[in-house]
Amino acid sequence: DGGITQSPKYLFRKEGQNVTLSCEQNLNHDAMYWYRQDPGQGLRLIYYSQIVNDFQKGDIAEGYSVSREKKESFPLTVTSAQKNPTAFYLCASSTIPSGLTDTQYFGPGTRLTVL
């Protein structure tokens, strides 16, 4: 089955700890994205990547870091510098036909709770 997987589904973190959220896709998509969703709000972009070993900050990148060592994988680390990390995190991916932006498809998400 082709798709986007995220793990874990639920994650609990103590204050001061870094945690890493996994995102893997087997759709052969070039671009990958991380979004954050808070209650009563739409999604906001954290980081995105178009190719391996390259990524750019989105609107709310402070306190987060990413890597893109493989085309299929785009892990997100929530660092202790993120002041309010409790949220729902969604990973997405898309093709880039002829270099142009295209529809983004989403994984099932990870719910992060800071204790």
Add this chain to the structure above:
Amino acid sequence: AQTVTQSQPEMSVQEAETVTLSCTYDTSESNYYLFWYKQPPSRQMILVIRQEAYKQQNATENRFSVNFQKAAKSFSLKISDSQLGDTAMYFCAFMKLAFGNEKLTFGTGTRLTIIP
């Protein structure tokens, strides 16, 4: 910067009826995509329908159709013969058509409940 507004926080409709969800947006771009995504209780974001701004014909996907009014910057979603499985949050989203990565800009969502 683009903005997307969904003015109906909640809606409910009887099963088998038709419902229309509203969305307006603001942009200075001329080439872009508009999307409706559905987020059921599982919270996975599922693509419902996509509209390219350069196309005059409104997009349709089975029971889902849009009314795209480019001049008015309006993009409503009509769900016909509504089913219990349509119960979800619905998000309208905008994306500029450009080279390279472009983010989705989301509205705040409409919570739709289908009543048996």
